[in-house]
Amino acid sequence: MSGAQTGPAVNPDTVPNKGLITVSIMLATVMQVLDTTIANVALPNMQGSLGASQDQISWVLTSYIVAAAIMTPVTGWLSDRIGLRELFIASSAGFVAASMACGLSGSLNEMIFFRLIQGLCGAALVPLSQTVLLTIxxxxxxGRAMAIWGAGIMVGPIIGPTLGGWLTETFNWRYVFFVNLPIGALALAGMVFFLPKTPTRKRGFDFFGFAMLSLFIGALQLFLDRGEQLDWFASAEIWIELGLTITGLWVFTLHITGREHAFIDPKIFTDRNLVSALVMIFVVGIILLAGLALLPPMLQNILGYPVVTTGVVLAPRGVGTMIAMLVVGRLVGNVDTRVLIFVGLVLTAISLWQMSGFSVTMDETPIIVSGIIQGLGLGLVFVPLSTLAFATLEPRYRADAASLFSLLRNIGSSVGISIVTVELARNIAVSSTGLVANISPFNPNFTSLASSIPLDQQTMMAVLFQATQGQAAMIAYVDDFKLMMIITLCAIPLLALMSPPKPRQGGGDSEPTIAME
Incomplete structure (x- = not known):
């Protein structure tokens, strides 16, 4: 449902200060995506300071994830209703204020409450930044605009743990949140002075549709986040959350297909490029954050790397992504975007195949090499995919599509982390059982080894048992990397469903316009 647009419409060519607008909105975007991973390494310190148990402190992450996931789909409606500029500024200001409140929190309840506010305010920043760059x-x-946007989205989560670890060790955990103040202040100043106003549309709000979608997203996030802690289907809570997830999705789907002005216009799903891109960004979400969830504990717990060294070893992954962003921004428009995505997926699969060869005796070289290749691959996928998703979509659907794009990426990340975590625990148990079974005084190999080392039998068995635990864990990590490789390869056939962007017809430009102050 649309109404008259406010303000005189102008062509994107006439928008002033594009560079300053881009810097401002990307600062806000990086600030938000950093917070998806920067707080993870500070949890043990927070736990002691806030007097929380292991189960309770996890809500610091869960509250943020759930709030952001629920609020993301409503971004399109809010930007149409009150204006993209106004929503961007309000969301950024709210995020910075909530970040400061988190850093000043004196109790767990305060922390969880302000993390909820932070998630609600930060949810709009990523889809809004994408919409602004596409609009101006x-x-x-x-292609170049999405390269800049993709750089912030991809690199932010990668450097988050390193920056969080450094801030926590150098200062304390509160600076994990205080770091948002200077970044947010610069972003807000740029947006207030340079971000132009956009047309608004009078658009009714489908409260029931939003409620059902929120039920689905919130229950799914809780199901994925709490499952491991509660031993999955051995817990009544997990069964309830699964039931609510299925109910919310089912009712929401029936609702939007039978309502004229639904919360999300079902016509948006008739665009084949967008639907294929949504499925593929879900896969990219799995690979991006699932890898980040696996590598730091593997490096620290098995290979014995300190936190700072772990960050340094993982940094080349971000370097590979940045290189890909610089290159692909110039290639999009000159090379078929589907070819770029294909090459990116193949490189990502190759890197995961290399990671499936990790061992407890390796040095940092395989980690760095596979990281660079994976960074290149994900960078080659992300930017063309972001461009292709909107190539054939009507401009009036962009805000909603950007929200869905971000939502599916986040859900993919949650699903991916849950899958690899479950598989990791299961494979460790299986591998450990098989390896420990061979540690026995009756095993001829054990007898031969014991005779050559000056240790008593009990000490020797303890040493071997400890060694097998490390081997079992590495086998489990390797199996996870193989699974991620298979998932990546399964996404390649989706390229057959996508169409390349059509060249613009002279004089027939249907690009969206913006209203200037």
Whole structure:
């Protein structure tokens, strides 16, 4: 449902200060995506300071994830209703204020409450930044614009644990949140002075549709986040959350297909490029954050790397992503985007195949090499995919589509982390059982080894048992990397469903316009 637009419409070519607008909105975006991973390494310190148990402190992460996931789909409606500029500024200001409140929290209840506010305010920042860049740039410049946007989205989660670990060790855990103040202040100043106003549309709000979608997203996030802690289906809570997830999705689907002005217009799903891109960004979400969830504990617990060294070893992954972003921004528009995505997926699969060869005796070289290749691959996928998703979509659907794009990436990350965590625990148990079974005084190999080392039998068995635990864990990590490789390869056939962007017809530009102050 649309109404008259406010303000005189202008062509994107006439928008002033594009560079300053881009810097401002990307600072806000990086600030938000950093918070998805920066707080993880500070949890043990928070736990002691806030007097929380292991189970309770996990809500510091869960509250943020659930709040952001529920609020993301409503971004399109809010930007249409009150204006993209106004929503962006309000969301950024709220996020910075909530970050400061988190850093000043004196109890667990305060922390969880302000993390909820932080998630609600930060949810809009990523889809809004994507919408702004698509709006202020001409269609032929969308590839470069998405390269800049993708750099912030991809690199933020990668450097988050390193930055969080350094801040926690150098200062204390509160600076994990205080770091948002200078970044947010610069972003807000740029947006207030340079971000132009956009047309608004009078658009009714489908409360029931939003409620059902929120039920689905919130229950799914709780199901995925709490499952491991509660031993999955051995817990009544997990069964309830699964039931609510299925109910919310089912009712929401029936609702939007039978309502004229639904919360999300079902016509948006008739765009084949967008639907294929949504499925593929779900897969990218699995690979991006699932890998980040596996590598730091593997490096620290099995290979014995300190936190700072872990960050340094993982940094080349971000370097590979940045290189890909710089290159792909110039290639989009000149090379078929589907070819770029294909090459990116193949490189990602190759890196995961290399990671499936990790061992407890390796040095940092395989980690760095596979990290660079994976960074290149994900960078080659993310930017063309972001461009292709909107290539054939009507401009009026962009805000909603950007929200869905971010939502599916986040859900993919949650699903991916849950899958690899469950598989990791299961494979450790299986591998450990098989390896420990061979540690016995009756095993001829054990007798031969014991005779050559000056240790008593009990000490020797303890040493071997400890060694097998490390081997079992590495086998489990390797199996997870193989699973991620298979998931990546399964996404390649989706490229057959996508269409390349059509060249613009002279004089027939249907690009969205923005209203200037």
């Amino acid at each position: 740039n001409r269609k032929e410049d969308h």
